Amino acid sequence: MLTVLPLRGPESSAAYHRAFLVATSVYAVAVSAYVLADGGRSAGERLTILGLVGLVVLRAWWTGNRRPPSVVGDAAELTAMGTLAALLGSLIPILGLLLFAWCTRVAQGRRDMARAAAIYGGAYLIALAGAWDSPSVGFATVAIAAPLVGLHPFAAGWLLQALEAAERATRREEVLAASSTELGTARTLEDLDAAVGAALDRLTQLTDDATAFFARTDETAATVEIAQTRGDGAEGLRGTRIDVGELRTALDHLERRGVRSTLVLGPQSARSLGRQWGVELPQGHLTLGLVVVASQLSGVVAVGTPEVLGSNDRDALAALASEIGLVLDRLHLLEALEGSERRFRALVEHSSDLVLEVDRAGTIHLASAQARSLLGTAPEGLRGTCLFDLVHQDDREHVQHLLTEPGRRATVSAEWRFRHRDGHWIDTETALSDRRDDPDMADYVLTTRDVSERKALQRELSHQAFHDTLTGAANRALFAERLGHALERRAATNATAAVFFIDLDGFKRVNDQYGHSFGDRVLVATTDRVRTTVRTQDTVARLGGDEFAVLLEGLADAADARRIADRVAEVLARPMELDGVSVRCRASVGLAFLRPEDRDVEAMLRRADLAMYQAKAAGPGTVVEHSARLEDATRTRHALENDLHAAIPQGEIAVWYQPLVTVEDGTVVGLEALARWNSSRHGQVPPGVFIPLAEEIGLIDEIDQHVLGVACRDLAGWRVHHPDLTVSVNVSARNLESDGLVTAVEDTLADTGLPGQALVLELTETAIMQYPATAGAVIEELRSRSVRVALDDFGTGYSALGHLARFPLDQLKIDRVFLTGAQGGERGEQMLTAIVELGRRLGIDTVAEGVEESHHRDALVEARCKFAQGYLFGGPAPAETIAGRLQLVGGAGSSSRRPARRVPIEHPGG
Numbered sequence: 042m043l044t045v046l047p048l049r050g051p052e053s054s055a056a057y058h059r060a061f062l063v064a065t066s067v068y069a070v071a072v073s074a075y076v077l078a079d080g081g082r083s084a085g086e087r088l089t090i091l092g093l094v095g096l097v098v099l100r101a102w103w104t105g106n107r108r109p110p111s112v113v114g115d116a117a118e119l120t121a122m123g124t125l126a127a128l129l130g131s132l133i134p135i136l137g138l139l140l141f142a143w144c145t146r147v148a149q150g151r152r153d154m155a156r157a158a159a160i161y162g163g164a165y166l167i168a169l170a171g172a173w174d175s176p177s178v179g180f181a182t183v184a185i186a187a188p189l190v191g192l193h194p195f196a197a198g199w200l201l202q203a204l205e206a207a208e209r210a211t212r213r214e215e216v217l218a219a220s221s222t223e224l225g226t227a228r229t230l231e232d233l234d235a236a237v238g239a240a241l242d243r244l245t246q247l248t249d250d251a252t253a254f255f256a257r258t259d260e261t262a263a264t265v266e267i268a269q270t271r272g273d274g275a276e277g278l279r280g281t282r283i284d285v286g287e288l289r290t291a292l293d294h295l296e297r298r299g300v301r302s303t304l305v306l307g308p309q310s311a312r313s314l315g316r317q318w319g320v321e322l323p324q325g326h327l328t329l330g331l332v333v334v335a336s337q338l339s340g341v342v343a344v345g346t347p348e349v350l351g352s353n354d355r356d357a358l359a360a361l362a363s364e365i366g367l368v369l370d371r372l373h374l375l376e377a378l379e380g381s382e383r384r385f386r387a388l389v390e391h392s393s394d395l396v397l398e399v400d401r402a403g404t405i406h407l408a409s410a411q412a413r414s415l416l417g418t419a420p421e422g423l424r425g426t427c428l429f430d431l432v433h434q435d436d437r438e439h440v441q442h443l444l445t446e447p448g449r450r451a452t453v454s455a456e457w458r459f460r461h462r463d464g465h466w467i468d469t470e471t472a473l474s475d476r477r478d479d480p481d482m483a484d485y486v487l488t489t490r491d492v493s494e495r496k497a498l499q500r501e502l503s504h505q506a507f508h509d510t511l512t513g514a515a516n517r518a519l520f521a522e523r524l525g526h527a528l529e530r531r532a533a534t535n536a537t538a539a540v541f542f543i544d545l546d547g548f549k550r551v552n553d554q555y556g557h558s559f560g561d562r563v564l565v566a567t568t569d570r571v572r573t574t575v576r577t578q579d580t581v582a583r584l585g586g587d588e589f590a591v592l593l594e595g596l597a598d599a600a601d602a603r604r605i606a607d608r609v610a611e612v613l614a615r616p617m618e619l620d621g622v623s624v625r626c627r628a629s630v631g632l633a634f635l636r637p638e639d640r641d642v643e644a645m646l647r648r649a650d651l652a653m654y655q656a657k658a659a660g661p662g663t664v665v666e667h668s669a670r671l672e673d674a675t676r677t678r679h680a681l682e683n684d685l686h687a688a689i690p691q692g693e694i695a696v697w698y699q700p701l702v703t704v705e706d707g708t709v710v711g712l713e714a715l716a717r718w719n720s721s722r723h724g725q726v727p728p729g730v731f732i733p734l735a736e737e738i739g740l741i742d743e744i745d746q747h748v749l750g751v752a753c754r755d756l757a758g759w760r761v762h763h764p765d766l767t768v769s770v771n772v773s774a775r776n777l778e779s780d781g782l783v784t785a786v787e788d789t790l791a792d793t794g795l796p797g798q799a800l801v802l803e804l805t806e807t808a809i810m811q812y813p814a815t816a817g818a819v820i821e822e823l824r825s826r827s828v829r830v831a832l833d834d835f836g837t838g839y840s841a842l843g844h845l846a847r848f849p850l851d852q853l854k855i856d857r858v859f860l861t862g863a864q865g866g867e868r869g870e871q872m873l874t875a876i877v878e879l880g881r882r883l884g885i886d887t888v889a890e891g892v893e894e895s896h897h898r899d900a901l902v903e904a905r906c907k908f909a910q911g912y913l914f915g916g917p918a919p920a921e922t923i924a925g926r927l928q929l930v931g932g933a934g935s936s937s938r939r940p941a942r943r944v945p946i947e948h949p950g951g
Contacts, residue, residue: 330362417462433458468496512568520582539602542653546661627661714752774808797827857891
């Protein structure tokens with residue numbers, strides 16, 4: 042532990058030591074001269090007196106060098122002085138003895154004033170005793186003069202001390218003033234170390250044989266490094282690390298006592314501290330000035346002296362330590378501020394954002410380095426310029442409003458366009474911070490970042506969201522939005538506006554023949570043609586696939602819209618040349634006008650779509666305008682469609698039969714099953730209406746299977762009395778896509794117990810042509826189960842003779858057009874005869890359809906056609922009616938009718 046010395050009483054001064062040495066010298070010279078001049082003394086006496094004088098001088102030298110006093114030394118000194126007084130017996134030596142004794146006590150600076158008074162009193166009594174027996178020295182003279190002589194050096198010493206104290210005080214003030222000035226100019230810790238070194242130079246000059254050092258630390262470090270040293274023997278301390286744990290403990294001790302100035306260590310404690318630190322500290326006392334910052338030890342200023350420093354010097358050391366603490370605190374704050382500024386500057390300089398300081402008039406006061414990368418201009422080039430000159434004119438008013446709006450505001454985020462030095466515009470996002478309350482800054486700080494890529498991406502995403510990626514035309518969403526606005530304007534202005542839908546006829550064939558990539562190019566070319574045909578203000582959209590739409594606004598009249606629609610249809614009908622390939626895709630166009638009462642976008646689109654489908658039904662390249670009649674037909678169709686889904690479950694689909702007879706005598710040999718729809722809401726719906734509708738909505742398979750089942754069950758009952766009777770059932774093209782038809786026929790025959798030859802399935806040439814790959818396999822499967830297959834409407838489709846050669850058929854049903862042709866003369870009769878002869882040669886039965894007049898029958902007899910079907914022999918009728926006819930024709934015991942004959946299907950010679 043460190044021992045802190047108590048500091049009490051008067052201080053020792055070098056002035057006393059100098060006065061003592063002067064007095065000793067005067068005394069030695071005076072006594073020596075007196076002894077040598079006194080001829081009455083023997084040589085032995087002279088040597089004794091000179092020896093005693095030498096002893097006194099040696100003691101004076103010992104004391105003058107601030108050696109510690111001792112009792113032995115005091116006794117020897119008094120003995121020597123008493124002996125001298127006895128031997129000399131003269132006034133001068135006796136007065137000199139008193140003078141010397143007093144100066145000795147004063148020079149030693151003993152703090153025990155009682156002991157000093159005893160020594161002086163002893164010397165005074167010895168002088169009086171010497172004067173009592175000396176004839177040459179008056180007793181009264183010695184008694185009175187001795188104190189006066191003794192007080193003279195005492196007064197002189199105190200006077201010197203006062204003068205020296207004043208001088209030292211002045212020098213201390215100068216040292217502290219100079220040190221404060223130098224410390225005040227320190228901007229770095231290195232500057233602080235240099236300033237402290239200069240202060241230590243000055244401080245050590247105030248005290249003889251002083252050494253000093255200075256060390257800095259932070260509030261948590263366990264050791265500090267000595268940064269500055271001054272004085273003899275202190276150079277080796279520089280760079281040494283010392284432990285400050287004990288000093289912190291001492292500081293806590295002083296704080297508890299309410300003291301915070303300096304620590305004074307005696308020689309023993311100083312040596313102990315040096316051993317603890319591992320350094321050789323200067324001999325003597327060690328005074329430590331503790332540098333304290335924010336109640337934490339931050340450094341040490343140490344001064345080593347042979348004697349304890351005076352209180353004024355300790356105060357000067359404490360003031361220096363306090364000044365160093367203030368400077369350290371300031372440097373720490375400055376370092377923190379500079380670090381913060383460096384970090385802020387680094388953030389600003391290395392940020393991709395541009396920072397501007399502007400006033401409310403728009404003048405730029407400061408610009409960061411990013412001005413070069415963002416705007417292509419050096420930061421210096423922006424200072425003093427007007428912000429508004431850099432902002433796009435469409436955004437300028439908004440920016441001016443932001444800078445001039447009164448009232449304190451929080452940070453505001455805004456977007457505007459900045460002009461780059463090369464002239465192009467940059468999309469930016471700016472955070473505007475209101476700094477009008479800060480006198481050190483301009484009115485506003487703008488932090489701006491380049492968002493051009495983000496804006497471009499947003500524009501691209503927006504374009505993709507509202508435009509077709511293939512053609513670049515508007516998509517359905519954008520078209521619907523613009524149509525909605527057009528409906529609002531139409532209601533407000535009553536201006537003529539129209540929408541037409543475009544569907545490419547034959548585009549599927551182009552895709553199948555040339556591939557989807559080529560088809561995409563056709564769609565792009567179609568879009569370009571439509572765009573160049575309509576007006577620039579019109580909206581062209583691709584709704585999907587090969588469907589397009591055009592919105593026309595600002596039309597002069599309805600005829601204007603019709604002319605544009607006709608021109609589009611005409612332009613699209615022209616051949617396209619792509620990669621040397623010429624393709625033609627005509628367009629069906631549906632036109633619909635916007636009405637004042639229209640509010641629903643989807644309803645408007647449906648009207649145009651309906652007109653377009655009517656145009657497709659009318660033929661390629663047709664333009665159809667939506668009308669009330671078309672709307673009524675659509676509503677009727679939708680109602681039929683809805684009711685048709687429930688027709689079979691509700692038992693509304695009935696099966697009627699039309700007889701198939703021999704041409705020769707009209708004998709019924711078979712029946713054709715026909716679907717009839719007796720709707721509870723629509724009444725009797727013609728087959729020509731609901732059959733195509735069922736095919737379109739996917740109900741035809743269900744209807745076919747229903748008719749097949751009912752017809753087979755009815756036939757099974759009739760064959761009890763007419764075992765050779767057959768039934769013909771029409772089959773749609775969809776049944777040829779898979780083997781589902783074969784499975785349905787097998788199940789039905791198994792359920793009804795009918796043989797396969799009792800069933801004839803009728804296929805049209807169009808159905809076989811639509812699925813040529815699977816049709817042959819299905820026909821083979823059916824014939825392998827003895828089911829016969831008939832080709833319906835022969836001669837009206839494509840490649841009829843090719844079908845006869847490719848597919849194994851059992852029956853040809855000749856279309857009624859050939860009967861009409863037979864009326865036209867010899868060529869018509871030859872065509873009918875050739876078809877019948879072709880069937881006979883191929884082993885295929887021929888059945889003439891649509892026989893309504895007797896002359897039709899005569900033509901069939903002439904052509905040798907065996908079988909016929911038509912109203913001449915009986916029209917379609919319900920099963921009950923057919924059952925009655927069969928009873929009349931083939932009942933048991935009937936003599937008025939020949940028994941029904943089986944339709945011959947054997948091959949010639951079979």
